[in-house]
Amino acid sequence: MNYNLEIQKILLKVEQMEKFSDKVVALKEAIQIADQHNDIDWGFDLRLDLIRNERNTSRCEESFPAFAWILATSDKNEGYFEESDFLWEYKWMFCSAYRNVSIPLEQVLEIGEDLKARLTKNGYSLRAYYNVMTGLHLHLRDYAKAQEYVALADNEVIDDMTNCPACELDTKVEILVDLGKMEEALAKAQDLINKKLTCYSMPFQTFCCFAYNLYLLEDDRATTYFDKALEEYYAHDKYDSSVGYSMAQLICYMHATNHPDTWTFFSRVAEWQLGAEDVHIYNFARYMSVITKGKGEVNLALSPQLPYYRADGVYDISVLHAYFKQLAFEYADAFDRRNKQDGVYRQEVESLLR
Amino acid sequence: MEDNQKQYQFQVNMKGMIELLSEHIYSSPTVFIRELLQNGMDAVTMRKGIDPTFIGQITVTFNGDQLIFQDNGIGLTQDDVHQFLSVIGQSSKRGELADKDLIGKFGIGLLSCLVVSETIVVETRSLYKEESVRWIGHADGTYDVEQIDLLPEIGTKVILNAKRAWRTLFKKSEVKENILFYGSALPIAVSLVEEDTTELILDGNPVWLDPESSKEDLLHYGKEVFKTKFLDVFRLESTTGELQGVAYIIPNKVNSSSTKEHKIFLKRMYLCDQATNLLPEWTSFVRCIINSNALQPTASRESLMNNTVLQETKKELSECFKDYLKTLSLTNIDVLEKIISIHHIYIKSLAAIDTEIMKMFEDYLPFETNQGLMSFGMIKESYREIYYTPSLDDYRQIRRIAGSQKKLVINAAYSYETDLIDKIKRLNSDLIIEKIAPNDILQEFEAAIVKDDTIHEFVNKANAVLKKHYCKAEVKRFEPKDTTAIYIANEDALSSKNIQSLSESANPFASTLKHFKKQEEVMPTLCFNQQNELVEKIMVIDDQELFEALINVLYVQSLMLGGYTINKREMDTFNDALYQFMILGMSSFLPKI
Numbered sequence: 001m002n003y004n005l006e007i008q009k010i011l012l013k014v015e016q017m018e019k020f021s022d023k024v025v026a027l028k029e030a031i032q033i034a035d036q037h038n039d040i041d042w043g044f045d046l047r048l049d050l051i052r053n054e055r056n057t058s059r060c061e062e063s064f065p066a067f068a069w070i071l072a073t074s075d076k077n078e079g080y081f082e083e084s085d086f087l088w089e090y091k092w093m094f095c096s097a098y099r100n101v102s103i104p105l106e107q108v109l110e111i112g113e114d115l116k117a118r119l120t121k122n123g124y125s126l127r128a129y130y131n132v133m134t135g136l137h138l139h140l141r142d143y144a145k146a147q148e149y150v151a152l153a154d155n156e157v158i159d160d161m162t163n164c165p166a167c168e169l170d171t172k173v174e175i176l177v178d179l180g181k182m183e184e185a186l187a188k189a190q191d192l193i194n195k196k197l198t199c200y201s202m203p204f205q206t207f208c209c210f211a212y213n214l215y216l217l218e219d220d221r222a223t224t225y226f227d228k229a230l231e232e233y234y235a236h237d238k239y240d241s242s243v244g245y246s247m248a249q250l251i252c253y254m255h256a257t258n259h260p261d262t263w264t265f266f267s268r269v270a271e272w273q274l275g276a277e278d279v280h281i282y283n284f285a286r287y288m289s290v291i292t293k294g295k296g297e298v299n300l301a302l303s304p305q306l307p308y309y310r311a312d313g314v315y316d317i318s319v320l321h322a323y324f325k326q327l328a329f330e331y332a333d334a335f336d337r338r339n340k341q342d343g344v345y346r347q348e349v350e351s352l353l354r
Numbered sequence: 355m356e357d358n359q360k361q362y363q364f365q366v367n368m369k370g371m372i373e374l375l376s377e378h379i380y381s382s383p384t385v386f387i388r389e390l391l392q393n394g395m396d397a398v399t400m401r402k403g404i405d406p407t408f409i410g411q412i413t414v415t416f417n418g419d420q421l422i423f424q425d426n427g428i429g430l431t432q433d434d435v436h437q438f439l440s441v442i443g444q445s446s447k448r449g450e451l452a453d454k455d456l457i458g459k460f461g462i463g464l465l466s467c468l469v470v471s472e473t474i475v476v477e478t479r480s481l482y483k484e485e486s487v488r489w490i491g492h493a494d495g496t497y498d499v500e501q502i503d504l505l506p507e508i509g510t511k512v513i514l515n516a517k518r519a520w521r522t523l524f525k526k527s528e529v530k531e532n533i534l535f536y537g538s539a540l541p542i543a544v545s546l547v548e549e550d551t552t553e554l555i556l557d558g559n560p561v562w563l564d565p566e567s568s569k570e571d572l573l574h575y576g577k578e579v580f581k582t583k584f585l586d587v588f589r590l591e592s593t594t595g596e597l598q599g600v601a602y603i604i605p606n607k608v609n610s611s612s613t614k615e616h617k618i619f620l621k622r623m624y625l626c627d628q629a630t631n632l633l634p635e636w637t638s639f640v641r642c643i644i645n646s647n648a649l650q651p652t653a654s655r656e657s658l659m660n661n662t663v664l665q666e667t668k669k670e671l672s673e674c675f676k677d678y679l680k681t682l683s684l685t686n687i688d689v690l691e692k693i694i695s696i697h698h699i700y701i702k703s704l705a706a707i708d709t710e711i712m713k714m715f716e717d718y719l720p721f722e723t724n725q726g727l728m729s730f731g732m733i734k735e736s737y738r739e740i741y742y743t744p745s746l747d748d749y750r751q752i753r754r755i756a757g758s759q760k761k762l763v764i765n766a767a768y769s770y771e772t773d774l775i776d777k778i779k780r781l782n783s784d785l786i787i788e789k790i791a792p793n794d795i796l797q798e799f800e801a802a803i804v805k806d807d808t809i810h811e812f813v814n815k816a817n818a819v820l821k822k823h824y825c826k827a828e829v830k831r832f833e834p835k836d837t838t839a840i841y842i843a844n845e846d847a848l849s850s851k852n853i854q855s856l857s858e859s860a861n862p863f864a865s866t867l868k869h870f871k872k873q874e875e876v877m878p879t880l881c882f883n884q885q886n887e888l889v890e891k892i893m894v895i896d897d898q899e900l901f902e903a904l905i906n907v908l909y910v911q912s913l914m915l916g917g918y919t920i921n922k923r924e925m926d927t928f929n930d931a932l933y934q935f936m937i938l939g940m941s942s943f944l945p946k947i
Contacts, residue, residue, distance in 0.1 A: 011906045016609050016766075016803070019769045021769060022768045022769050024748075025746050025767050025768060028746065028747070029750075032747070032750075032919060034467050035919035036917060036918070036920070038920075062869075064866065064867060064870055065849065065852050065853055065870070067858055068853075068859065068861075068863055068864045068867050069856055070867075071859065071861045071863050071864065072856055072859035072861065072864060075859070075860065088861075093863065097863075097866055098870070100866075101870055102869040103866045107862065107865055109867055110862035110865070111863050113862070114861060114862045114863065161356050174542070211906055229661070233659065234631055234660030234661075234664075235514060260662075261662075261665070267913075276710065301707050301708070301709075303706075303773050304773055304776035304777055304780065305772065305776070307772065310800060311777075311781075312781045313709070
C-alpha cells in the first residue's frame, strides 16, 4: 500500500478513537511510516498532532522527542516550515520542561530564552513568554516574581500566542489565593465565576481551587464552589487527565466533607498517575496522602497497572496512605533539589499532612 | 421612602421576549406542540388526582390555519386565568403534585405558542366552578379576559391561528408527526379531528412501556422508530431514576465519535435524543428509548440535569446490561457471540473495569495477534504459552520474528487490552501469559557455536563499527539461513536511539532529551546469523575497510528489511559502503597498465 494511504488510514482510526492515549499510540505508528519514507511534511504535521493529543493527558513522554524533531527539522530546513505553526506548542513544551524533575532549571531557562527569541523573530509580543514565566514562578512558589511577570504580560499586546483570557485570569486568581488574599481573588474571579470567560478547563479549575481553599479557611462558601465545580464536571462529562490537579483538590474536598462519591472519583482518576508528568504525580500523591489518612478498607475498581493494585479490589487505606506519602516526599525532595530550594515542596507536603 | 423618590416597574418587551424564546431557549418552533401536550396532560393529571378513575383525552381539531388543542382536564377559573396564564414565570402547577407528577415546571411554556401564532385564545371551564372564561393573549404583551357561555364540557381549549410563516406547521400531517415525536409515550389518548374524520393516533399505552410486549413487538417498534433492523433488544430499569425503557443493539460496527440518537422521555414527555451523562459508555452500540419520572430537566427542558440521582441511575443501567449479557450467555449464545464479534470494543471497556463481566466473557473477547484476530478462548485452546506486548513498536517487530518461532503474541498496545490481559492472567493462574519484548525473542535464538575466539573478535570489531549507529552486535543461529542479520530494538531502545540522534541538534530544547535516555543495556542489537554463509566469511575478513563497509551495508539492509526509519547518517554510510564495493569490484576489470 502507498504509504500516504497507510498514514491516512491511521488518521481515520485516530479520529474514531476515544482515548487520547490511544490516539498517541496510533500517531506514533503513522510517524514511523512517515520517517521510514523520509517524508518531513507528514513527519511535521503528525508530530504536532501527537503533541496536541498528548497534551490532553497527564503525560508528556512522546512529545519531548517529537518536539525536538520539529525544532531540529525546522532549523535544518530554514524557511520551509512556519515557526508560528509550532510556537504555541513550544509554550506547552516549556511548561512540560519545568514540570519534569530531571531537567535542570538552567536548561529550562535556556529553553525559555529560545522561545522568547523565536516569538520576537516571528513578530509576536512577549506576552506569551511572560505567561509561561508566570507559570514557572508559580511552580517555584515565588509568588512575588509570578506577579511581576503578570504585570509584564499585561503591558504587552494580546496576540495569537497569548494564553486565553480565561486562563490568564485564572492564573491571577490562583496567585491571589496562594497569597491568602481570598476576598480579592473572589472579586477578581467574577468573570470566570459568571462564565463570561470560559475555555476547556475554566471555570472548572477555578471552582475547584475556591472549593478547596475556602474549605481550608472553614468558609461556608466552599460548598457553593464545590457545587459549581461538580456541575461543570458533569456538564463536560469527560474531562481528561490534564485537569488532574484540580480533580485532586476536588477529591480532597469531597473526602473532608464525607461526600459519598469520594472513592468513585478517586477510582476514576487514579490511573492518570501512570506515566504522568512528575509534577502531576507529586500533586496527586500529596493530595491523596491526605484522603488516605485513617484506617479501614475500601472497595475500588482500579487498573492492574497501578503499583498498589489488588486483584480482590479491597484496599487497606493505611497501605495506600504509606504509598502516597512516600511518593509525595520522594517527588517533593526531587523538586526541591532541582529547584535549588530549601525544602519548599517538602514543607508543602508536611503542612498538608498536618 | 422620600417624596422625591418614585418606584418604577421594569418594562418587559413581549416581542423581544418571544424572540428570545424562539431563538435562544427553544431549539425549534415545533416545541409549541410539546408545550400544549404538556399543559393538557398536566390538566388531566390534576383531575385524575381528584378522581383516579377519570379517563383523560386530548383532541386536536384542524380548521384551515387554525388549530384547536382541547383537553378534558381540570380547567381554569377566572382567577386561575389571571394568576397563571397572565403572569410569566408562574406555573399553574401547585402543591405536592407539582413536584411529583406534573411535567411542566417553569410556567413559560404557553409563550412558545406566540412564536407561531399572533394570539393565543384559551377557552376553559373549571371543575371547581360553573363558569367559562375566554382569555386572549397577544404578542404585544396585552391580554383580554371575558366570561363566556358555559362550555359543554370541563377542560381547556387552546386556539391558535398560524402566522403566515408557520402555516406548514399547522398542517395535519405535520402536527401528527410532532405529536408522535414529543408525545408518543404519554399515558393519554390523542385524537386528530379534521372535517368529519377522527383519527386516534395515540392510545396512551406505548409498546415499549408495556411489560406484556414480546421481544418481536419491541423489535418491530424499534424498526419503526429508528429505521433499523436491530440485532436484539433488552429492557432497562432503574429504581432511583424511576426509569423504564428498552435498549436496541445496533447490528453493525459503530463509530465511537458519531452521534447515536436515543429517545429520552421525562414523565412520559419527549425531552431529547442525547443523554451523554446518563447513558453509560457501553450504550455507544445501542439505541435506547427510556422514560424517567425522577430525573430533572434543565430549564430549556431539552437535556437532563446532572445530579446524584442521575449518577445512581447510570450505575443501575449498567447493571441491566450486565444482567442482559448474563441471561444471553445462558439462553442464546449465538446472539451473544454476534454481539461480541461486532461490538467487542465496548464489551472490553466494560470488562476492563468489571471483574464479573471479565470472568463471564473472557473466552469470547477477541484480540489482535500475530496469527490474526482470535478469541481468547481459541487462543488458550491452541497455545500453551501466550505472549503479549503493550507497545505497538514492539508488536510490529515481534510480529515479524515470532511467526517463525511459532509464538502467539497479542497486541496489547491500545487501552483496555493490557488491563484485560493482566486481569485474565490474575484470574487464570494455570495459564502461562507472559509479557514479551523483541529482545526476549532474540534470547531464544539458538546460541552460536563457539570454537575459538573468532566470534568474540568479530563481535568486538562489529561493535566498533556499529557504535556510531547506536547499536551493538551479537551472533546467534536462526532460521531462515539466508537471513544474514536481524535488527532488533525494543521500544525503549528505539526511543533511546531516536533521542541520541536528536540530542545532537543545536537548539536548547534538544539538550533536555538526554534526561529521557534509557540505559546502555537497551541499545538496539544487530544479530548476525552464524548459519549464513556470508556471515561466516565476514568473520574471517582481515581488511578493516572492507569489514567496515560490509557491516554498514548489512546494518542498513536489516533496517530496511525490518521497516525501520533510516536516518541521513545511516543512508550516507550505506552509500559510502556501496561506493567502496563498486571501486573494489571494478578494480579487477580495469585495463592493466
